[in-house]
Amino acid sequence: MIIDTHIHIWDLKRAAYDWLKEDTSILNRTYRLEELLPSFPAAKVTQGVLVQAANHMEDTELMLETARNHDQVAGVVGWLPLMDPVKTFGILNEKLLKEKYFKGVRHLIHNEPDPAWLLQSEVLESLQILAMHNIPYDVVGVNNDHLETAIKVSEKIPDLTMVLDHLNQPPIAEKKKFGKWGELMKTIAANSNVYAKISGLGTASGNFTGWTADDIKPYIAYTLEFFGTQRCFCGGDWPVSLLAGTYEMHWMIYQDILSSLLPKDNADRVLYKNARAFYNL
Template identity: 50%
Template sequence: MSRLVDTHIHIWNLDQVEYPWLKGNTSILNRTYDLNELEPQRKTTGITSGVLVQAANNAEDTAWMIRTAELHPWITGIVGWLPLQDPAATARILEKEYVPGAKLKGVRHLIHDEPDPRWLLQDTVLESLGLLAAGDIPYDLVGVLPVHIKTALEVAEKWPSLRMVFDHCNQPPIGRVDSEWEDLMTIAAKHPNFYVKLSGLGTAAQKGGAWTAADLEPSIDFVLRHFGVHRCFFGGDWPVSLLAGSYETTWTAYRTLIEKKLDPQAQAKLYHLNAERFYKLPL
């Protein structure tokens, strides 16, 4: 294996950016996380490149990711935030910052923190998503409810050329049965521009650090069966993943399962080729 891309890394700096979701948070997440802290684990796990993903619905978070990426050449892409409710402002930023050679490669909004789970279906937001589709810029879907999948399906009907990825598999039912999640993801898989990010699964198991690779296997099998090896890729979800164990534990579980199931050619698709194609990452 020559390359291993972590497509889902977070950083946050409480002195530089406001993170509303961290207010009152009493977990280990409520502190600044600098990318230098991840470096020893990155080397141990063999990660060769990474994608920083937005952690706040504001421009300051994106600016902080850009500044950090400039200091860490192994960061080859950034999924930033845009004011999607303002199509004119979105257009200006896209024209100025989402340009060839820039590290900004995708867009995300914390839709799971919005009171309205159908937030993406606002007329202004849909107009902005149309700009992403026109520019072939992918969108990360951070959903946690079945209605988030339903909403994504409606977005796909409006903008069928928009490439979208379900972050964290849209919270699969690990250790339990959820026919609605399975039915909706099966429908989503029929749309060729939906991808799945195999990330955050240790946290989704809701066992703290007591989960095993076997706990994740049914969900990974389901996703591979329906979306195929061409539309899946991996993300470590650091530092959120630390709620469920170490960075090394997460990647060991993912690699153990994939290397048991797939030949080296298929493994390469999940480890780097699909991510490089989806986010248009430099090689």
């Protein structure tokens, strides 16, 4: 069993995705789950979690609708207007808490001009609401400033369960082992409510056509050392991952690395048991 905890879908006819408007890559088109599902068997993936790709409710509605129509979807990480705690509370109680597939929240903080966006008082109040309802939060950070912000959030709201998407962009492209990123990851790992998502590492390598397991393995091993096998799980990051190879390729590399680093019981935790517990699937 493998749970892919990081799948994106978007339908350009249904909603706007601002970050795609100037994109000239293969990503600037509609991607629906039906396109991915035939790749599940070869990748040995059995279920998936759909993850937010735009800061609006239309994106969340598309994911929830997709989840209702496909047994392979185990959960949805949606969006909430965190800058407005009253609205956040209202949408949760009037709608999302009644949705069986709603399992977490994310905001595209890496597209916000302020790397400390999460530390605004209104956002912190909304994150406290998530903590009260035991709703986990996905942190999509891409630099050390985002990681420092996540550390401060974890100190201000220690009961908030968080996961660092894509290991917060380790310095694979710079071939640093492990620099400031490593220091900050070690610091935040001290909070037992913070998890690490092994995902997006092919694109993080910066070498879209030539990256190998050897390029990313040290960063996975380092993360496992500090977060342990109880607080790590994996995601494929489709379709963004297609920039750096096929869906199956990414999953084969992740599985090979984990099997080389861990005994089977621990690898199983990272491949599905931890994800099931974290997102309450």
